Amino acid sequence: MLAFIxxxxxxxxxxxIAVGIIAFTMFRFAGDPVNQMVAIDTTPAQRAEIRASxxxxxxxVVQFARYFTNAAQFKFGVSYQFRQPVSSLLQExxxxxxxxxxxxxxxxxxxxxxxxxxxxxxxxxFTAKLLQAVSLIGISLPTFLIGILLIYLFAVTLGWLPSFxxxxxVKLGWWTTGFLTVSGWKALIMPSITLGLFQxxxxxxxxxxxxxxxxxxxxxxxxxxxxxxxxxxxxxxALKNTLVPVITVAGLQFGSVIAFAIITETVxxxxxxxxxxxxxxxxxxxxxxxxxxxxxxxxxxxxxxVVDILYTIVDPRLRATVNRPA
Amino acid sequence: MTDAPxxxxxxxxxxxxxxxxxxxxxxxxxxxxxxxxxxLLVLAAILAPVLAAQNPFDPxxxxxxxxxxxxxxxxxxxxxxxxxxxxxxxxVFSAILYGMRISLIVGILGVALAAVLGIGxxxxxxxxxxxxxxxxxxxxxxxLTFPAILIALLIDGVVKSLLGNHLDATTxxxxxxxxIGLSFWVQYARTVRGSVMVEKNxxxxxxxxxxxxxxxxxxxxxxxxxxxxxxxxxxxxxxxLAIITEATLSFLGSGMPDTMPSLGTLIRIGNNYxxxxxxxxxxxxxxxxxxxxxxxxxxxxxxxxxxxxxxx
Numbered sequence: 001m002l003a004f005i006x007x008x009x010x011x012x013x014x015x016x017i018a019v020g021i022i023a024f025t026m027f028r029f030a031g032d033p034v035n036q037m038v039a040i041d042t043t044p045a046q047r048a049e050i051r052a053s054x055x056x057x058x059x060x061v062v063q064f065a066r067y068f069t070n071a072a073q074f075k076f077g078v079s080y081q082f083r084q085p086v087s088s089l090l091q092e093x094x095x096x097x098x099x100x101x102x103x104x105x106x107x108x109x110x111x112x113x114x115x116x117x118x119x120x121x122x123x124x125x126f127t128a129k130l131l132q133a134v135s136l137i138g139i140s141l142p143t144f145l146i147g148i149l150l151i152y153l154f155a156v157t158l159g160w161l162p163s164f165x166x167x168x169x170v171k172l173g174w175w176t177t178g179f180l181t182v183s184g185w186k187a188l189i190m191p192s193i194t195l196g197l198f199q200x201x202x203x204x205x206x207x208x209x210x211x212x213x214x215x216x217x218x219x220x221x222x223x224x225x226x227x228x229x230x231x232x233x234x235x236x237x238a239l240k241n242t243l244v245p246v247i248t249v250a251g252l253q254f255g256s257v258i259a260f261a262i263i264t265e266t267v268x269x270x271x272x273x274x275x276x277x278x279x280x281x282x283x284x285x286x287x288x289x290x291x292x293x294x295x296x297x298x299x300x301x302x303x304x305x306v307v308d309i310l311y312t313i314v315d316p317r318l319r320a321t322v323n324r325p326a
Numbered sequence: 327m328t329d330a331p332x333x334x335x336x337x338x339x340x341x342x343x344x345x346x347x348x349x350x351x352x353x354x355x356x357x358x359x360x361x362x363x364x365x366l367l368v369l370a371a372i373l374a375p376v377l378a379a380q381n382p383f384d385p386x387x388x389x390x391x392x393x394x395x396x397x398x399x400x401x402x403x404x405x406x407x408x409x410x411x412x413x414x415x416x417x418v419f420s421a422i423l424y425g426m427r428i429s430l431i432v433g434i435l436g437v438a439l440a441a442v443l444g445i446g447x448x449x450x451x452x453x454x455x456x457x458x459x460x461x462x463x464x465x466x467x468x469x470l471t472f473p474a475i476l477i478a479l480l481i482d483g484v485v486k487s488l489l490g491n492h493l494d495a496t497t498x499x500x501x502x503x504x505x506i507g508l509s510f511w512v513q514y515a516r517t518v519r520g521s522v523m524v525e526k527n528x529x530x531x532x533x534x535x536x537x538x539x540x541x542x543x544x545x546x547x548x549x550x551x552x553x554x555x556x557x558x559x560x561x562x563x564x565x566x567l568a569i570i571t572e573a574t575l576s577f578l579g580s581g582m583p584d585t586m587p588s589l590g591t592l593i594r595i596g597n598n599y600x601x602x603x604x605x606x607x608x609x610x611x612x613x614x615x616x617x618x619x620x621x622x623x624x625x626x627x628x629x630x631x632x633x634x635x636x637x638x
Contacts, residue, residue: 018468026484136627140620142570144577145612148597156601163601259473266578267597281483281580289483300471 001312008308012301019297023290024067027077028060076291081283086291090273094295095175096166097265097272101257103188104196109250112200113243116207121234123212135201143260147194147267154190162187164269195264199253206249210242244311251307255300350632360624367618371426378420379406383495383586388414397606410606412595418606421592422614428588429615432502433569437561439507440568444514445557449545451515452522463519466512474509478571481505482580495586502581506568513560521553555633562626566619573615589615 042050051057055066070076076086119128138146155163167183169176178184214220215238223233262274269275273292280288351357370377380387397410397418409418451462469477482505486493493501525531526549534544575581576590577597584591589611596608 015468015471026480136623137620140566140623141616142573142577142619144574145593145616148593148600148608148612152600152605255471256473259476262476262479263574263578277479278578278580281479281486281578284483284487286483286487289480293480296476297472304471 004312005309008305012305015301016297019293020068020071021064023071023293024064026293027067027286027290028063071291071294076294077287079280079288080285081279081288082285086287089276089288090291090295091174092176093271093273093276095177096270097258097261097274099178100188100191100195100264100270100272101254101261103192104257104261105199105250105254107192108196108199108203109246112203113207113246115200116204117211117234117239119204120208120211120215123208131204135204138197138201143194143198143263144267146197147190147264150190150194151267161190163190166271191264191268191270194267195257195261198260199250199257202253203246203250207242207246210245211238214238214241248307248311251303251310255296255303258296258299347632351628354628356624357628360621360628363617363621364625367426367614367621368430370423371430374420374423374427378423379417380420382416382421382424385585388416396604409610410604412604412607413599418592418610421587422589422611425587425589425592425611426614426618428499428582428586429569429572429590429618432499432506432572432582432588433565435503436506436568436572437510437564439503440510440564441514441557441561443507444511445518445550447511448515448518449522449550452519453526453541453545453549459519462515466515470512474506474567475571475574477509478505478575479578479580481508482575486580495583498582499586502572502575505575506571509571510564510568513564514557517556517560518550518553521556522549525549525552559626559630559633562622562629566622566626569615569619569622589618 055063058066074087076090078084079086079089082089115131119131122128151163154161162183165187166178167185167187168181169178169184170180178188220233220238223237228236258274261270261272262278264270265272265274266278273295276288277292279285280292351361375381382388395411400410406417409422411417412421447462451459482501485501485504489497489501522545530548531544534548539548572581572588573590573593576588577594579594582588582591584595587595592611593608593615596604596611599607
């Protein structure tokens with residue numbers, strides 16, 4: 001078990017180093033940092049001075065090592081457009097993205113599992129078929145179109161919900177939260193639905209498929225033979241076995257929820273990391289792009305690692321294969 | 327549909343009509359509808375210069391006097407503007423036709439680039455094996471950790487920083503194609519590699535090696551054709567994804583510029599007028615994009631089932 005965790009951890013570090021090399025290459029070679037910082041009337045001598053002070057004359061390996069040690073301490077340089085340290089910009093924006101992503105995932109899990117169970121147990125009912133058809137549309141439509149549609153319905157036509165921003169936020173140390181105000185909750189509704197819809201349809205289809213599979217197995221038939229109530233069989237026995245892969249997928253998907261928040265945040269002008277990244281791409285603000293890549297991949301890799309380890313703990317069958325010498 | 331007896335000539339068309347695939351196509355009404363919509367939209371895009379009232383890419387044809395006209399069937403509608411006009415006097419219907427052209431061109435070229443790249447790397451990885459294989463597949467693994475849209479945005483940003491931020495429309499189109507191609511190659515590479523690993527141990531490959539054919543010929547002429555079924559399915563479903571990616575990039579403001587709008591750009595432009603009541607500027611491009619993607623997805627779904635031997 002320990003050997004497995006160590007090997008997985010080493011793999012994760014390998015991925016992070018690879019991403020780090022890409023981020024550094026972008027940071028260093030895509031566009032000249034000095035050109036971005038100086039005015040037109042800066043003399044070549046001054047440019048050389050800035051260049052030397054930034055350490056851009058050092059060998060590439062030294063620069064890479066420096067970038068890496070700085071990045072490990074969450075120092076990512078200075079943004080070209082904001083003239084502020086990238087790390088403080090990211091720190092300021094991160095709570096917004098994480099709250100949105102959490103909300104979307106919770107929403108997707110709750111409704112996805114509910115609809116999945118329903119469409120598995122009543123697979124021939126009209127509602128179940130409708131859910132299947134709607135889920136296909138949900139998977140096909142681009143996120144931004146769904147967001148715009150929601151804005152048009154609930155903000156422009158009905159005027160019930162705000163169309164942009166986080167509403168009022170409360171400061172808790174460096175973290176800002178929208179969970180403590182009514183306007184914060186109202187602002188969360190549409191972005192969470194937009195962001196969670198894809199995951200919701202995914203989870204619904206997964207739960208349906210798993211549930212149908214489990215309901216065919218012998219132990220369910222045996223439970224029926226023992227005369228257990230349908231409710232106990234469906235929810236006590238079948239659902240429990242369905243949930244392991246569902247939780248895994250939901251966990252793995254949390255990373256892509258954060259990445260897809262880029263689109264949702266732009267539609268709703270949600271002041272998170274994704275919006276910062278989109279603005280950085282538009283303005284070719286390389287330090288922010290590189291830092292975003294590193295932070296997001298750190299989140300991705302950590303989630304993957306934790307899910308993998310949890311999975312082997314939860315599922316004894318996997319542990320057996322892991323322990324077997326390769 | 328008439329059931330006239332087919333002439334028994336082994337022509338390509340007759341063989342296609344007689345095939346299992348065409349039979350399963352005829353059986354699925356939904357697929358026929360979806361395929362017809364795809365065909366209709368593609369034809370409309372190809373025939374854009376004939377069908378459109380104006381060329382929306384030509385600023386000389388835009389007249390500010392014609393701005394903000396509502397669709398033809400509403401009270402203030404004016405001919406020839408079927409779906410109304412936007413703030414700059416651009417005919418929305420024409421803009422959709424030309425925009426769909428851009429979306430389709432970027433989508434198809436992007437998928438083609440991804441397929442060529444992925445098939446090539448997959449063939450090499452599967453056939454050569456060893457360190458080359460591990461290197462290619464490790465890169466694929468790392469890339470697969472990240473959603474394609476994130477990678478496309480990064481590539482877009484990096485290319486822009488290398489070439490300068492204000493690119494002309496044609497260059498931007500190529501940048502989008504490259505961004506999409508580099509974001510979607512992994513799936514092809516994995517599939518082809520998997521098939522090649524199976525195929526290369528078969529007798530016909532050994533026979534080809536025995537008569538001294540070079541590895542390049544064996545890979546391209548003998549192994550590759552046997553891996554094409556799944557590739558076709560991936561390409562169809564990827565086309566929808568590629569069009570979504572292009573639309574998303576353009577919507578986010580990192581894709582096609584306002585002077586040469588794709589469907590995504592049109593939706594971004596229309597989004598600015600959502601609150602001023604000019605719903606038609608955004609609604610029709612949105613519907614066009616949604617129906618294009620949904621129909622391609624339906625055809626792709628059918629193709630996946632039709633080509634899957636397990637389901638027959």
